[in-house]
Amino acid sequence: MNVVQVATADTADFDAVMEELGRAAKAAAAELAYAPRTTKDTALKAAAGAIRRRSEEILAANDKDMAAAEAKGLTGALLDRLKLTPDRVDAMARGLDEIAALEDPIGQAIAAWEQPNGLKIERVRTPLGVIGVIYESRPNVTADAGALCLKAGNAAILRGGSESFHSSRAIGECLIDGLRQAGLPEAAIQLVPTADRAAVGRLLTMPNYVDVIVPRGGKSLIARVQDESKIPVFAHLDGICHVYVHEKADPAMAREIALNAKMRRTGICGAAETLLVDRSATDSHLKAIVGDLIEAGCEVRGDDGTQRLDPRVAAATEEDWETEYLDSIIAVKLVDGVDDAVAHIAAHGSHHTETIVTDDQAAADRFIQRLDSAIVMHNASTQFADGGEFGMGAEIGISTGKMHARGPVGVEQLTSFKYVVRGTGQTRP
Amino acid sequence: MNVVQVATADTADFDAVMEELGRAAKAAAAELAYAPRTTKDTALKAAAGAIRRRSEEILAANDKDMAAAEAKGLTGALLDRLKLTPDRVDAMARGLDEIAALEDPIGQAIAAWEQPNGLKIERVRTPLGVIGVIYESRPNVTADAGALCLKAGNAAILRGGSESFHSSRAIGECLIDGLRQAGLPEAAIQLVPTADRAAVGRLLTMPNYVDVIVPRGGKSLIARVQDESKIPVFAHLDGICHVYVHEKADPAMAREIALNAKMRRTGICGAAETLLVDRSATDSHLKAIVGDLIEAGCEVRGDDGTQRLDPRVAAATEEDWETEYLDSIIAVKLVDGVDDAVAHIAAHGSHHTETIVTDDQAAADRFIQRLDSAIVMHNASTQFADGGEFGMGAEIGISTGKMHARGPVGVEQLTSFKYVVRGTGQTRP
Numbered sequence: 001m002n003v004v005q006v007a008t009a010d011t012a013d014f015d016a017v018m019e020e021l022g023r024a025a026k027a028a029a030a031e032l033a034y035a036p037r038t039t040k041d042t043a044l045k046a047a048a049g050a051i052r053r054r055s056e057e058i059l060a061a062n063d064k065d066m067a068a069a070e071a072k073g074l075t076g077a078l079l080d081r082l083k084l085t086p087d088r089v090d091a092m093a094r095g096l097d098e099i100a101a102l103e104d105p106i107g108q109a110i111a112a113w114e115q116p117n118g119l120k121i122e123r124v125r126t127p128l129g130v131i132g133v134i135y136e137s138r139p140n141v142t143a144d145a146g147a148l149c150l151k152a153g154n155a156a157i158l159r160g161g162s163e164s165f166h167s168s169r170a171i172g173e174c175l176i177d178g179l180r181q182a183g184l185p186e187a188a189i190q191l192v193p194t195a196d197r198a199a200v201g202r203l204l205t206m207p208n209y210v211d212v213i214v215p216r217g218g219k220s221l222i223a224r225v226q227d228e229s230k231i232p233v234f235a236h237l238d239g240i241c242h243v244y245v246h247e248k249a250d251p252a253m254a255r256e257i258a259l260n261a262k263m264r265r266t267g268i269c270g271a272a273e274t275l276l277v278d279r280s281a282t283d284s285h286l287k288a289i290v291g292d293l294i295e296a297g298c299e300v301r302g303d304d305g306t307q308r309l310d311p312r313v314a315a316a317t318e319e320d321w322e323t324e325y326l327d328s329i330i331a332v333k334l335v336d337g338v339d340d341a342v343a344h345i346a347a348h349g350s351h352h353t354e355t356i357v358t359d360d361q362a363a364a365d366r367f368i369q370r371l372d373s374a375i376v377m378h379n380a381s382t383q384f385a386d387g388g389e390f391g392m393g394a395e396i397g398i399s400t401g402k403m404h405a406r407g408p409v410g411v412e413q414l415t416s417f418k419y420v421v422r423g424t425g426q427t428r429p
Numbered sequence: 430m431n432v433v434q435v436a437t438a439d440t441a442d443f444d445a446v447m448e449e450l451g452r453a454a455k456a457a458a459a460e461l462a463y464a465p466r467t468t469k470d471t472a473l474k475a476a477a478g479a480i481r482r483r484s485e486e487i488l489a490a491n492d493k494d495m496a497a498a499e500a501k502g503l504t505g506a507l508l509d510r511l512k513l514t515p516d517r518v519d520a521m522a523r524g525l526d527e528i529a530a531l532e533d534p535i536g537q538a539i540a541a542w543e544q545p546n547g548l549k550i551e552r553v554r555t556p557l558g559v560i561g562v563i564y565e566s567r568p569n570v571t572a573d574a575g576a577l578c579l580k581a582g583n584a585a586i587l588r589g590g591s592e593s594f595h596s597s598r599a600i601g602e603c604l605i606d607g608l609r610q611a612g613l614p615e616a617a618i619q620l621v622p623t624a625d626r627a628a629v630g631r632l633l634t635m636p637n638y639v640d641v642i643v644p645r646g647g648k649s650l651i652a653r654v655q656d657e658s659k660i661p662v663f664a665h666l667d668g669i670c671h672v673y674v675h676e677k678a679d680p681a682m683a684r685e686i687a688l689n690a691k692m693r694r695t696g697i698c699g700a701a702e703t704l705l706v707d708r709s710a711t712d713s714h715l716k717a718i719v720g721d722l723i724e725a726g727c728e729v730r731g732d733d734g735t736q737r738l739d740p741r742v743a744a745a746t747e748e749d750w751e752t753e754y755l756d757s758i759i760a761v762k763l764v765d766g767v768d769d770a771v772a773h774i775a776a777h778g779s780h781h782t783e784t785i786v787t788d789d790q791a792a793a794d795r796f797i798q799r800l801d802s803a804i805v806m807h808n809a810s811t812q813f814a815d816g817g818e819f820g821m822g823a824e825i826g827i828s829t830g831k832m833h834a835r836g837p838v839g840v841e842q843l844t845s846f847k848y849v850v851r852g853t854g855q856t857r858p
Binding site for chain 1: 542820
């Protein structure tokens with residue numbers, strides 16, 4: 001591992017360290033770009049082996065992080081994310097093997113055609129280059145993110161939360177072990193060797209070394225990254241996903257989808273946060289849905305029409321239409337048909353995932369065509385907004401941007417392309 | 430046209446004007462996103478008609494610009510770019526008709542698959558949104574760029590050079606005429622209504638309204654835009670294209686390609702600027718190529734080995750390896766095989782277009798695989814680096830970035846995508 005010790009917080013030293021990290025990553029990326037699939041997969045499988053072999057070492061490092069975090073007074077959810085168990089370590093190793101088993105996107109021809117003059121043109125996948133991943137204190141992201149970047153031929157600079165410093169470092173050493181066994185440059189996966197928060201700021205402003213930034217974490221982290229970055233960012237700030245129940249929805253299907261979209265797991269970005277229902281379907285559809293949700297332990301905040309249905313429905317405020325609860329709370333609003341639903345989503349949504357429930361194909365087509373969200377669904381739960389559920393294998397996150405990667409960011413989305421033109425001596429007239 | 434008069438240079442007013450431009454563009458883009466092909470093509474053809482009909486008006490506006498430019502002392506090449514003639518006006522109208530005839534990328538399924546649970550997933554092309562185009566005083570870009578953006582369902586904010594203000598405005602009015610005839614929002618194509626240079630700075634820093642910036646012009650414009658923009662930029666700063674003659678190249682083919690790549694047109698970005706030749710091919714290949722180039726009026730600047738071949742070869746300095754001459758000058762260097770050529774290009778190139786001339790397939794494959802340029806060729810002239818020659822129809826420029834659009838930027842590259850998921854009531858287990 002390209003571990004550079006940072007002894008002091010001296011700014012000049014610090015800049016030099018980050019500069020060296022970037023330079024080494026760029027050099028490694030140039031080599032990774034043409035590494036054959038077998039070499040990359042050997043590194044991934046060897047890293048998985050190292051994680052299994054050094055499991056106790058990783059757990060000991062994690063104990064150190066956990067003790068420090070508890071001493072700092074971290075709360076339950078944060079501690080749970082930080083905590084590693086033998087099962088979790090094993091799942092990490094399995095994740096690396098799964099990434100090794102994915103198709104190698106590099107070198108694939110995305111398109112190919114021949115011009116009348118005989119030139120054969122191909123658009124061929126290439127790596128993006130160097131990817132900076134900034135994440136909170138979830139040690140497993142070190143393995144997942146490093147492996148996904150490597151699979152797509154990219155060098156990775158990883159910056160985990162400071163609370164997971166020792167755990168991430170122990171995992172990082174296993175990744176480096178894998179790289180070494182495969183004969184790949186060790187700088188292909190580097191950990192920022194300091195817990196200093198300013199390192200993030202520096203990473204975001206090295207466009208000459210870093211091609212993309214992928215932040216993984218809560219809203220404040222993403223907002224900071226999007227605000228400060230001079231480098232393209234693959235991320236989503238909010239996942240305010242909508243379920244729209246159209247008047248021609250099958251009532252049973254609408255109940256199942258609404259309940260699943262909200263309550264299956266409330267903490268994921270594809271969980272529904274707002275339910276829109278046609279006013280004409282208030283009694284036929286919404287009444288039962290509200291009952292289901294409340295019975296499942298969900299707090300329902302509704303507009304006037306929804307409140308009238310059930311005394312347990314609280315009053316929704318304007319703020320509710322733009323809140324990602326990530327909790328057992330849902331905002332409910334009556335709308336007057338597809339266009340009204342689309343207008344509400346356009347005004348208050350986050351361009352993540354929306355679904356319409358209806359048996360009316362024309363209504364579904366209109367909803368799908370008019371919404372500018374990364375994922376638009378018909379008769380399916382928003383909880384399917386996930387790279388694994390899309391068949392992409394592992395994902396590093398979901399992007400709501402419109403540039404390059406949109407929706408789940410898997411191994412294929414971590415690539416660029418170039419044109420390969422093959423001739424037989426053609427010159428341009 | 431959303432013409433807002435800017436009476437004073439008052440900054441508050443100015444910000445308000447740009448804000449209003451952005452807001453109107455975003456609203457127009459939302460409508461354009463689902464405009465059917467026929468409507469967009471009607472607008473384009475009607476605009477072509479308006480340009481033909483109002484040709485004299487456009488020429489009169491151009492006369493005004495030309496007179497002012499001459500009074501300002503503009504030089505020959507700049508004046509030539511600014512100048513419109515009846516033929517050039519006609520070519521502009523023809524260009525609009527050609528863009529109308531292109532396939533509509535919007536709504537096309539780029540990929541489609543079905544998951545084991547029956548969910549049908551499609552990746553469908555969508556517009557990018559709002560595109561800001563910043564260009565120098567070439568009035569025809571107003572028509573080309575506005576039309577390409579519109580074809581891909583994007584709203585355009587156009588900012589031409591101040592010298593072409595009246596010409597661009599007359600052309601812009603024809604585009605608006607077309608939009609009006611098709612019933613599309615007039616703000617779909619807007620011209621920045623002031624010649625104030627600060628307008629560019631404002632345009633580059635409105636990420637909430639503008640999705641992409643496309644600069645067209647000289648290096649100083651591109652550099653400024655890349656430096657100041659808070660919005661993704663599709664551009665290339667330099668086109669330092671390389672021709673590499675491998676020792677196993679057919680000598681006649683090498684001569685033809687080298688001459689064509691450099692001399693067909695020296696002012697385009699795909700023109701070769703550096704020639705690399707295997708040391709072992711100095712007498713067999715390079716001698717004749719140098720003779721051809723000098724005979725065609727090209728100044729040759731070479732390393733020691735090249736200078737020895739011909740007394741007319743000047744000495745190349747380090748600077749020559751990184752200079753885009755855009756003129757009848759070429760830098761020539763001897764190298765020791767493919768890896769040496771690749772190393773030179775990686776160190777000094779601009780990631781635009783490179784070609785290898787060889788009959789050795791393995792050498793060609795190595796060159797193609799190891800170079801990270803937007804376009805890599807084998808046995809073809811670099812002058813083919815052009816959207817039209819690639820069969821893409823009109824292009825708005827060539828990008829050397831690795832994000833989203835790379836290589837020629839045609840109508841397809843001005844799109845994004847979304848996922849459409851169609852189910853039959855699936856919920857996630």
